[in-house]
Amino acid sequence: MPKPYPKEFRDDVVRVARGREPGVTVEQIAKDFGVHPMTLFKWLRQADIDDGAKPGPSRVDSVELREARKRIRLLEQENEVLRRAAAYL
Structure with missing residues (x-):
């Protein structure tokens, strides 16, 4: 790119x-x-x-939206790890 x-x-x-x-x-x-x-x-x-x-959407809105989506993706991954860990306990 x-x-x-x-x-x-x-x-x-x-x-x-x-x-x-x-x-x-x-x-x-x-x-x-x-x-x-x-x-x-x-x-x-x-x-x-x-x-x-x-x-x-302005550039500022686009940047905020991108950061929010990244944060959501990270939180979803953390939840998945906790769900799998809870299944073993």
């Missing part, structure tokens, strides 16, 4: 794409920065969600 772009880089590219002059396409900006156009479109969509312009 490719290494993710740094947050500062993504924010700079989104800022440039939002402030582009008429006639300049998102594809041209993506090419100038060396990213795929679909990647830039995803970054723009996520920035709109994070800014509250569009509905959806």
Whole structure:
């Protein structure tokens, strides 16, 4: 899996794409920065969600959800171990 772009880089590219002059396409900006156009479109969509312009889960919500799922998975594993241990006692 490719290494993710740094947050500062993504924010700079989104800022440039939002402030582009008429006639300049998102594809041209993506090419100038060396990213795929679909990647830039995803970054723009996520920035709109994070800014509250569009509905959806923000980055913060996604991180919290990922951590909660990891914690739930760990607790389920611990419960399974305790259930098996109780069967032997």
